[in-house]
Amino acid sequence: MARELYLYNTLSRKKELFKPIHPNMVGLYVCGPTVYGDAHLGHARPGITYDVLVRLLKHLGYKVRYVRNITDVGHLENDADVGEDKIGKKARLEQLEPMEIVQIYTLRYHDAMRRLNVASPSIEPRASGHIIEQIALVQKILDAGYAYLSNGSVYFDVKKYDKKYKYGILSGRVIDDMLANTRNLDGQQDKHFSYDFALWKKASPEHIMHWPSPWSEGFPGWHLECSAMSEKYLGEEFDIHGGGMDLLFPHHECELAQNTVSRGKGGVHYWMHNNMITINGQKMGKSLGNFITLEELFNGTHKLLDQAYSPMSIRFFILQAHYRSTLDFSNDALQASEKGFKRMMQAAKDIKTIIVKEDAPAINEVAEIEKNVYDALCDDMNTPIALSYLFDAVKIINSVKDKNIFINAKDKAKLDSLMENIVKGVLGLVDEQTEVGSEKLIDGLVEMIIDNRKEAKANKDWAKSDKIRDDLKAIGIQIKDTKDGCEWTIE
RNA sequence: GGUACCAUGGCCGAGUGGCUAGGCAACGGUCUGCAAAACCGUCUACAGCAGUUCGAUUCUGCUUGGUACCUCCA
Numbered sequence: 421m422a423r424e425l426y427l428y429n430t431l432s433r434k435k436e437l438f439k440p441i442h443p444n445m446v447g448l449y450v451c452g453p454t455v456y457g458d459a460h461l462g463h464a465r466p467g468i469t470y471d472v473l474v475r476l477l478k479h480l481g482y483k484v485r486y487v488r489n490i491t492d493v494g495h496l497e498n499d500a501d502v503g504e505d506k507i508g509k510k511a512r513l514e515q516l517e518p519m520e521i522v523q524i525y526t527l528r529y530h531d532a533m534r535r536l537n538v539a540s541p542s543i544e545p546r547a548s549g550h551i552i553e554q555i556a557l558v559q560k561i562l563d564a565g566y567a568y569l570s571n572g573s574v575y576f577d578v579k580k581y582d583k584k585y586k587y588g589i590l591s592g593r594v595i596d597d598m599l600a601n602t603r604n605l606d607g608q609q610d611k612h613f614s615y616d617f618a619l620w621k622k623a624s625p626e627h628i629m630h631w632p633s634p635w636s637e638g639f640p641g642w643h644l645e646c647s648a649m650s651e652k653y654l655g656e657e658f659d660i661h662g663g664g665m666d667l668l669f670p671h672h673e674c675e676l677a678q679n680t681v682s683r684g685k686g687g688v689h690y691w692m693h694n695n696m697i698t699i700n701g702q703k704m705g706k707s708l709g710n711f712i713t714l715e716e717l718f719n720g721t722h723k724l725l726d727q728a729y730s731p732m733s734i735r736f737f738i739l740q741a742h743y744r745s746t747l748d749f750s751n752d753a754l755q756a757s758e759k760g761f762k763r764m765m766q767a768a769k770d771i772k773t774i775i776v777k778e779d780a781p782a783i784n785e786v787a788e789i790e791k792n793v794y795d796a797l798c799d800d801m802n803t804p805i806a807l808s809y810l811f812d813a814v815k816i817i818n819s820v821k822d823k824n825i826f827i828n829a830k831d832k833a834k835l836d837s838l839m840e841n842i843v844k845g846v847l848g849l850v851d852e853q854t855e856v857g858s859e860k861l862i863d864g865l866v867e868m869i870i871d872n873r874k875e876a877k878a879n880k881d882w883a884k885s886d887k888i889r890d891d892l893k894a895i896g897i898q899i900k901d902t903k904d905g906c907e908w909t910i911e
Numbered sequence: 912g913g914u915a916c917c918a919u920g921g922c923c924g925a926g927u928g929g930c931u932a933g934g935c936a937a938c939g940g941u942c943u944g945c946a947a948a949a950c951c952g953u954c955u956a957c958a959g960c961a962g963u964u965c966g967a968u969u970c971u972g973c974u975u976g977g978u979a980c981c982u983c984c985a
Binding site for chain 2 (some may be wrong): 463466642898
């Protein structure tokens with residue numbers, strides 16, 4: 421690889437030089453959603469973060485296998501491995517088959533991700549489709565002696581594991597500290613130790629989703645699916661495992677423990693965690709009831725929203741913060757992002773048509789911008805820094821357009837490549853207006869109307885020319901009179 | 912209570928032991944019939960207190976405030 425990529429590894433708590441296991445190939449596993457409700461703004465963050473990672477890796481020349489799962493079973497409603505299955509509960513409430521719930525919300529999740537320009541993963545496995553693999557994994561852990569059977573359920577023996585391997589190395593926890601603060605939770609009578617976690621749960625009579633197993637009619641524990649599916653599709657050892665910071669403990673810690681016992685090693689080289697989106701400084705989450713769904717954002721229908729925000733504005737908003745920082749939601753911040761995004765897109769469009777001057781001297785800044793953008797992206801995906809340099813490029817493009825400075829073909833090509841390969845390619849920021857199929861028709865109509873206005877202007881009929889401009893504005897078309905004629909954009 | 916993390920200008924957000932991002936907003940100017948956009952310029956912040964240092968927003972300690980995880984959550 422020509423460029424060195426550094427990634428922050430949660431396991432070492434440091435930025436590390438990324439070295440793939442197989443040259444030029446990257447295996448990436450990311451924890452996807454539990455599909456029992458609509459995706460909210462919080463879900464957009466890992467979606468976009470790891471999408472940019474995949475795009476960046478590909479841009480750097482790697483072949484990437486990106487596995488992002490759909491959790492459709494085993495994720496319980498309550499604490500301590502008791503309570504209803506999230507999917508099962510929703511199914512009961514809505515009087516649908518669990519798989520209908522899964523289907524509905526999976527499709528809606530896909531649709532939201534598509535609108536955010538998040539590319540589909542290479543493989544999107546479902547937990548319910550890998551019951552056999554999970555049962556095999558439970559057996560393996562039992563055979564290794566790190567699990568026990570209790571009343572039809574199988575639990576991971578955290579104490580025994582801790583003695584040999586140390587439980588808590590990923591999340592930075594010490595088991596003795598945790599012990600001192602163990603709370604009394606209900607429904608733990610089957611466990612030997614409160615931090616033991618379920619690998620297989622015997623289904624209670626009201627539990628809808630269950631499968632036969634050597635131990636009981638039941639269902640797999642939540643942490644199991646990621647271990648089983650990552651191994652199936654990426655092998656015993658793979659490069660990167662990503663997910664939200666809230667999954668660090670217990671989910672990823674348990675996953676690591678399962679891997680260590682069944683594979684003889686943690687299996688993951690780089691653990692990456694995106695931070696949370698907050699609202700009024702507080703984490704946006706389902707349990708807190710302070711979340712805004714992506715659909716509501718796109719429509720502007722939530723009571724906290726002043727207006728609708730386009731998917732790309734949201735993408736830009738998320739990219740303007742580093743993925744490991746919390747990001748606070750507010751209308752002001754989103755509106756700022758919307759404007760910044762539009763400015764960036766306008767420049768990406770304008771670079772195509774700006775006039776070159778062959779004998780113009782090279783603009784030194786162009787090469788610097790290019791270098792700085794790559795450096796930022798390769799420094800643990802510092803998208804805010806990359807964007808700040810890209811705005812320097814925007815400034816140059818606008819200056820050339822205003823004929824304040826001149827540009828030669830070589831510099832223009834560099835800027836064009838930045839806009840094309842980085843802004844659109846890696847950051848995935850694309851113009852949204854082109855979604856309309858009848859683009860040509862609109863173009864033609866607007867041109868006609870503008871011709872009319874031109875005539876009015878020639879006759880100094882300002883009233884008419886202003887009316888045309890105002891009327892167009894009212895339907896969302898903004899006119900701009902420039903030295904070279906009239907331009908227009910759809911708002 | 913335990914373990915982490917954070918506190919940056921009107922807002923959002925990077926980053927650094929000295930050269931002090933960027934976006935949005937605001938103000939002044941250029942352009943324009945008027946707008947809009949763009950361009951030029953202005954606005955110089957790093958919670959408080961002590962310490963280390965020639966020098967700290969950046970390191971250390973303390974104080975205050977906040978957040979996350981410890982139970983489901985992206």
